Amino acid sequence: MHFSIVAVLLMLLQTASTSPLSHHLRQYSSSSSRPVYYGYFVDNWNVYFNGQKINDATASSFKDLGDGYGKDSWSVYYLGKKIDSATAASFNTLSPYTGYAKDSWNVYYLSTKLNGASSSSFKSLGYGYGKDSWNVYYLGIKIHNASASSFQLLLPFDGYSKDSWNVYYLNTQVTGASSASFQSLGNGYGKDSWSTYYLGKKM
Numbered sequence: 001m002h003f004s005i006v007a008v009l010l011m012l013l014q015t016a017s018t019s020p021l022s023h024h025l026r027q028y029s030s031s032s033s034r035p036v037y038y039g040y041f042v043d044n045w046n047v048y049f050n051g052q053k054i055n056d057a058t059a060s061s062f063k064d065l066g067d068g069y070g071k072d073s074w075s076v077y078y079l080g081k082k083i084d085s086a087t088a089a090s091f092n093t094l095s096p097y098t099g100y101a102k103d104s105w106n107v108y109y110l111s112t113k114l115n116g117a118s119s120s121s122f123k124s125l126g127y128g129y130g131k132d133s134w135n136v137y138y139l140g141i142k143i144h145n146a147s148a149s150s151f152q153l154l155l156p157f158d159g160y161s162k163d164s165w166n167v168y169y170l171n172t173q174v175t176g177a178s179s180a181s182f183q184s185l186g187n188g189y190g191k192d193s194w195s196t197y198y199l200g201k202k203m
Helices: 002-013
Strands: 040-042 047-049 063-066 069-071 076-078 100-102 107-109 123-126 129-131 136-138 160-162 167-169 183-186 189-191 196-198
Antiparallel strands (some): 069 076, 100 107, 123 129, 129 136, 160 167, 183 189
């Protein structure tokens, strides 16, 4: 539920954008964007998020980690709700921050554990992308067939990325596009040696 709330708020904030990507569900307009929330408050006895007491949170050890996250000596919280599987001692958010965090054993997108993701090798790439040694993710969803070892975002970034074999727009493979020659042109456009594309579709 928290994911959908954040997504809706960020969509509203991006309606003024002139980029073609503003017409898509994008949570982050740049690698430095942050989810929308008010924050934590700690008094001598209790911890609160947006005015609501967090049951069982320990005020004496609680830390606001930023980006909606907080933790005490035993638990981790996102938007005031406990992340049941997270380990507080090793939990941290990943930079550039676009939703990803991890502890010694698991990787999380917002408050959701990414099943199968490798904590030891996971990196945030910005713009909602992340990868470990084997897979690439966009907004916490694995990109089918993407090669982690060669995956890169294309600049100027406007939704395009590629690996050694394929080109992608957001999390979707661009059919027929040549990875070797593909370039991002900005404003939703891209091209390879043979064709021009707009929002991932051949023109």
